[in-house]
Amino acid sequence: MFAYTTPLVGGLLIGLSAVMLLWCLGRIAGIAGIVWGAVSAQPDNAWRWLFILGLLLGPFAYHTLAAVPYPTPSTAPWWQAVAGGLLVGFGVKLGSGCTSGHGVCGIGRLSLRSLLATLTFMATGIATVYVIRHVLGVM
Amino acid sequence: MKAFVGLLCGALFGVGLAVSGMTDTAKVQGFLDLFGAWVPDLAFVMGGAVCVTLVAFRFVLKSKKPLLAPRFSLPTKSAIDGRLLSGAAIFGIGWGVYGYCPGPAISALGYLQTNTGIFVVAMLVGMALANRITRA
Numbered sequence: 001m002f003a004y005t006t007p008l009v010g011g012l013l014i015g016l017s018a019v020m021l022l023w024c025l026g027r028i029a030g031i032a033g034i035v036w037g038a039v040s041a042q043p044d045n046a047w048r049w050l051f052i053l054g055l056l057l058g059p060f061a062y063h064t065l066a067a068v069p070y071p072t073p074s075t076a077p078w079w080q081a082v083a084g085g086l087l088v089g090f091g092v093k094l095g096s097g098c099t100s101g102h103g104v105c106g107i108g109r110l111s112l113r114s115l116l117a118t119l120t121f122m123a124t125g126i127a128t129v130y131v132i133r134h135v136l137g138v139m
Numbered sequence: 140m141k142a143f144v145g146l147l148c149g150a151l152f153g154v155g156l157a158v159s160g161m162t163d164t165a166k167v168q169g170f171l172d173l174f175g176a177w178v179p180d181l182a183f184v185m186g187g188a189v190c191v192t193l194v195a196f197r198f199v200l201k202s203k204k205p206l207l208a209p210r211f212s213l214p215t216k217s218a219i220d221g222r223l224l225s226g227a228a229i230f231g232i233g234w235g236v237y238g239y240c241p242g243p244a245i246s247a248l249g250y251l252q253t254n255t256g257i258f259v260v261a262m263l264v265g266m267a268l269a270n271r272i273t274r275a
Contacts, residue, residue, distance in 0.1 A: 004183045010159020011187025017151040018188065019195040024144045026205030026212050029152065031242035036266055047145030052245060054149020059157035060249040061150070071163030073252045076237060084237025085244070085258040087229050089265025092241060094273065095226020096216060099240040100152075102227070103185050106214075108192025109200075113219055120224050121231030128235025129171040 018105050021051075030101020031055070032092035091121070141207050153246045159184040162247045164238030171235050222273070233265075 018029035025047060027034075038048040063070055074081075092098040095117055097106060102121075106114020132138055160166045161184060169178030204210055216223075234240050239247065239258055247255045 003180050007159045007180045007183035008187045010155040010157070010161065011184040011189075012191055013151055013155030013158065014184065015188035015191025015195070017148045017155060018192050019199060020144065020151070021148040022196065022205070022211070023199045024148075024206045024208075025141060026208040026210060028212070028214065029148065031152075031240075031245065032266075035241060035245065035263075036270075039263060039266075040270075046142040050142045050145040051149035051152075054146045054151070055153040055156075055242065055245050056249050058150035058153025058155075059162060059246045062154045062157045068157075070250045071160070071247075072165060073250070074164040074238060074254055076164070076254065078254055078257055081237055081254040081258040082261045084233045084239065085261025086265040086268075087233025087236060088240065088244075088258075089233075089262035089267075090269045091226050091228070091230025091233055091265070093226070093266040093269035095223050095228075095230055096214070097227075098230060098242070099185070099234075100242055104188040104192055105196075107189050108196045109213070110193075111214070111217075113217060113223060116219055117223055117227040120227035121234060124228045124231030125171045125235040126173045126231075128232045129168050130174050132235065133168075133172060133175055 014100070014104060015108075018100070018108065022105075028101060028105045030097050030105060032098040033096075033101055036093060095121075144207065152242065155184075155188075156243050156246045161240075161243040162250070167238040167240075167243070168235070171238075226269070 021027050021029045034048050034051055038045060038052055097114065097117060102114040102117040107118060156162055160181060166178060166181060170181035237258055241262065244255060244259050244262060248259060
């Protein structure tokens with residue numbers, strides 16, 4: 001059965017957050033950009049660090065108050081977390097955006113650049129899982 | 140006030156990620172497993188979010204300036220080049236390898252799992268590496 005209600009509600013909340021951030025602060029809710037801005041000590045940085053704090057506290061509050069258990073931890077070995085993290089960080093910085101910056105906000109602004117980036121990372125993500133699961137036969 | 144908006148937007152975004160299932164690596168990889176046991180649920184996350192931004196961004200960007208800042212800080216790059224596409228391609232590979240993109244990885248730090256911490260540190264190192272290369 002497709003459990004589409006919670007993904008849809010979650011997606012609407014993410015969209016609402018992106019709209020509020022643009023409306024109030026004039027900023028794009030791209031997590032990769034916000035995180036990089038925060039750690040590279042951009043000027044006027046307080047909102048970035050607090051956004052990251054909210055990103056951490058929000059799920060904690062949700063799981064606690066709604067009594068929803070945490071997702072099952074990934075069974076992948078540590079080196080897979082290293083490889084995934086390195087590639088994600090390198091890729092989003094080189095390509096100027098991630099799922100939120102290009103996907104949610106960029107497409108929302110009708111940016112062709114963001115649409116092509118989104119189609120590209122979707123395609124390579126799908127190809128990667130295909131290779132890992134159905135060619136290498138792991139996970 | 141700006142800082143408070145930052146906190147509120149971050150919390151809203153984080154709740155959205157947790158509610159939607161994006162902080163569950165198995166679900167994300169199931170969604171990307173298009174040619175296997177595909178779990179289509181997460182299509183509704185970006186679908187729902189994009190529906191909101193597509194409509195609301197029109198109205199927001201009609202105003203001269205944001206409520207609490209002197210101007211809109213929008214991306215200025217418009218070139219569709221090798222850097223954009225290779226970056227996106229590399230990001231997608233990493234996303235498939237572990238199942239996290241940047242937002243969910245940060246949000247999932249609160250679950251206190253060692254691998255998530257490792258992922259986030261590696262992600263920051265990856266960003267710094269790309270920053271070095273593109274600056275050189």
